[in-house]
Amino acid sequence: xxxxxxxxxxxxxxxxxxxxxxxxxxxxxxxxxxxxxxxxxxxxxxxxxxxxxxxxxxxxxxxxxxxxxxxxxxxxxxxxxxxxxxxxxxxxxxxxxxxxxxxxxxxxxxxxxxxxxxxxxxxxxxxxxxxxxxxxxxxxxxxxxxxxxxxxxxxxxxxxxxxxxxxxxxxxxxxxxxxxxxxxxxxxxxx
Numbered sequence: 251x252x253x254x255x256x257x258x259x260x261x262x263x264x265x266x267x268x269x270x271x272x273x274x275x276x277x278x279x280x281x282x283x284x285x286x287x288x289x290x291x292x293x294x295x296x297x298x299x300x301x302x303x304x305x306x307x308x309x310x311x312x313x314x315x316x317x318x319x320x321x322x323x324x325x326x327x328x329x330x331x332x333x334x335x336x337x338x339x340x341x342x343x344x345x346x347x348x349x350x351x352x353x354x355x356x357x358x359x360x361x362x363x364x365x366x367x368x369x370x371x372x373x374x375x376x377x378x379x380x381x382x383x384x385x386x387x388x389x390x391x392x393x394x395x396x397x398x399x400x401x402x403x404x405x406x407x408x409x410x411x412x413x414x415x416x417x418x419x420x421x422x423x424x425x426x427x428x429x430x431x432x433x434x435x436x437x438x439x440x441x
Contacts, residue, residue, distance in 0.1 A: 262300050265290055266314050269307055274354045278362035283307060305366055311359045316376045319348040323383050334391035335436065341384055342410065342431035346424055349414035357418070380407045388439045402438055409434045 256264060268290040272281050282304060287297040301307040323344040331337040349356065363369050381403040388394070394402065410431045416422035 261292070261296065262310075265292075265297055265300055265307075266310060269311055270314075270355050273311070273358050278308070278358035281307065281362070305363070308359055308363050308366075309372065311355065312363060312372060312376070315352045315356050315359065316379060318352065319345070320379055320383055322348045323380070323387075327383075327387050331387065331390075334388065334439070335432075337387050337391060338432040338435040338439075339428065341387055341435055342428045345380070345407075345410045346414045346417060346427045346431060349411070350417060350424060354418075357415075377404055377407050377411075384435070388435070392439050392441065394439060406431075406435055406438050 265286055269281055269286050272285060272289060283297040283301060284294055286307065287294045290297070297307075301310055323341060326340045326344040327337065331340045360373070363372060366372075378400075381400055384403040384406060385394070385399055388403075389399075413422060413427045413430055417424045417427045
């Protein structure tokens, strides 16, 4: 039953890819370590060694999604942001597009994690990471007070998340969401 020999990290990526495909196709309720192992073509102990529990697997999926979102924003900023306005648009576009790309996974994974006692910490950490990306990006163009800069951008991230979820639910056009999120960023950070 074991698949090809892969390194620890390669196997973990394969298992997370498999788990993501299950969530996209059938929702988080269908996600078990046994199912992931079967679909990945490996034995159950391999999946358990990587994640220990279903909650461990869900947390790993959430972190992976979060890592992808942060990496996409940093990459887009490095290539396209020479003014505050461009920076706001790049941040907005990368956030909205990433949520669209991972939206079919993110919602179910987050909902499944809602039953864990540490969900608030998991979600807060994710939002703070993204607020740090926003903060680093806009600091190139404006000086924000150190005591209020990050909380301000946490609010912006919350707004970006809300508008992006509206796009995923087909209640708002993606380009309209990008424009609105960029306007919120600019309104929040301009002196």
